[in-house]
Amino acid sequence: MSNALLSVRDLRVQFDLGRDGWFGARRVLHAVGGVSFELARGETLGIVGESGCGKSSLARAILRLTPASGGQISFQGEDLLRLDAEAMRQRRRALQPIFQDPLASLNPRMTVGEIIGEPLRAFFSSTMPRDERRQRVLAMMQRVGLLPNQINRYAHEFSGGQAQRIGIARALVLEPELVVCDEPVSALDVSIKSQIINLLQDLQEEMGLSLLFVAHDLAAVRHISHRVMVLYLGRVMELADRDALYRAPQHPYTRALIAAIPDPDPRRARAHPAKPLGGEPPSPVTPPSGCVFRTRCPHARARCTEEVPALRSVGGSQVACHFAEELTAD
Amino acid sequence: MLRYTLRRLLGAIPTMLVIISLAFVLLHAAPGGPFDAQKALPPEIKKSIEHTYHLDEPLYEQYGRYLVQILHGDFGPSYQYRGTRVNDLIAEGFPVDVGIGSIALALALIFGTAIGILAALRQNSVWDYLPMGIAMLGISIPSFVIAPVLILIFAVTLHWLPAGAWSGGDPSHLVLPALALAAPYTAYVARLMRGSMVEVLGSPFIRTAHAKGLPLRTIVLRHAIKPALMPLVSFLGPAVVGIITGSIVIETIFGLPGIGRYFVDGALNRDYTVVLGVTILYGALILLFNLLADLAYALLDPRIRL
DSSP, X not given: OTTOSEEEEXXXXXXXXXXXXXXXXXXEEEEEEEEEEEEOTTOEEEEXXXXXXXXXXXXXXXXXXXXXXXXXXXXXXXXXXXXXXXXXXXXXXXXXXXOSSTTTTSOTTSBHHHHHHHHHHHHHTTTSOHHHHHHHHHHHHHHTTOOGGGTTSBGGGSOHHHHHHHHHHHXXXXXXXXXXXXXXXXXXXXXXXXXXXXXXHHHHHHHTOEEEEEOSOHHHHHHHOSXXXXXXXXXXXXXXXXXXXXXXXXXXXXXXXXXXXXXXXXXHXXXXXXXXXXXXXXXXXXXXXXXXXXXXXXXXXXXXHHSOOOOEEXXXXXXXXXXXXXXXXX | OHHHHHHHHHXXXXXXXXXXXXXXXXXXXXXXOTTSSSTTOOHHHHHHHHHHTTTTSOHHHHHHHHHHHHHTTOOOBOSSSTTOBHHHHHHHHHHHHHHHHHHHHXXXXXXXXXXXXXXXXXXXXXXXXXXXXXXXXHHHSOHHHHHHHHIIIIIIISOOSOOSOOXXXXXXXXXXXXXXXXXXXXXXXXXXXXXXXXXXXXXXXXXXXXXXXXXXXXXXXXXXXXXXXXXXXXXXXXXXXXXXXXXXXHHHHHTOOSHHHHHHHHHHTTOHHHHHHHHHHHHXXXXXXXXXXXXXXXXXXXXXXX
């Protein structure tokens, strides 16, 4: 797929934790251990996984807000990891994030108008008159559901949902190609959550955006995504079309995640109680040999300890499991 | 804001009263009196002097008299410097303290913040560790060590600057005292600024600023410096007072005609009025500058309402 907007190849993110004592071994945390995927124009890719699976590190590495330690991030045909600081800064016009904690992500000393207008100032300070900038900010505020008279208010005067609208307006005012949403609704109430997701979906259609949507909420991801990628301990477990993934999950981990979704209908919930996955993910400092999921997998066998399963096509999905066909059959 | 200021000023009155009372009682509780040290003072003359200054009255009467005096803005006559009022001593010496104090504070703020910001931007590199190590030394070494070393290097060996002894006129006499006074504060400001800058640079809204595509210079100048200055603002209150009182030692070493000289002499000779006057002045300054720091804090942070 050469017409992909974003093409990530074998991306790795490591954090050096320093030595264990003065003379101990160097300890490295593998947050993202070789992730590859592509994203087409206008597409939404959902990225799900438990806390600490490397979702946010992946999102930040793509934005170059966290240094990647290996791989390629090809955006509009250009490897972002090879760009110098100024060239990267220029690319940010087309590559914008929406962050998890909406209030902390806004400068408390700036008004809404300054926050949303600042990206325009960064890129068009000499070419865009002040009036036009203000007009664009007001137009953007209206599009995300903020009132024009809120332009001189400070961010801390808003609720979480309103603050996230400011964050969305700030990200979209530059009319970017790709928006990386790093858990944009995790900090919000349920009712606000769906408003924000619907807003993102509407804006995506209007502006033809591509979205990377990182979340641990499977229902939200199902609602907004075209395709879904499941991460575990920094590795891709499964990558499939949304409907295929939710209807017929191939990887044991995906199945466990979907089985753990609570049913909103109490009668059905009693008949088929949600089955949460036992145990905790292993430490990303000392990941298990072979398949990283094997320590919690109900189907693990000897081969899983010895051989790392490659991501391969099984029935239209991409799955990293040695026994995917077998497990799907029963 | 105005109400808050008024409330704080009213609240300062009991605090000042406690300061005055404690200083008064402690001073009078110290053994000896202002006219004991002078040899061969016939008892009747001593008695007549003490009567002139009302020192023969009971303590509570002296205390009441002193409070009334202060309310009239009069700190009374000095016992040691006959014929001189404490108000005159302060009026004469205090401007010298304010002078070298302001120079020292300006030096500390300018160089301290600059060093702190640069170290934070090069976190965990040589350009962080080296200045911060030197700053740690600067905080640990007392000014009465720094001052003679400065004199030794710049006055005695290199002959670049005079070794103090200013008496009006040529301001080059003030350079070394100001440097010696500024050194520990520069070091402290640098470490404070480095710490808060590192914290601010790691906060989510700075990440947003990066993501907006702002150049580093804009991120630092427009987004990071202002919040990073906040701890400095609250440090400024005690720092101003610390510099003014700290100049007592510096004045003595460099032979400057400031207020500190009278204060030290006054304490040694039980010159009650001088010591009380200077103590009250310092106390009022501490309260005033802490109030100013809090007001500045509120002006700089839109989230704080007074």
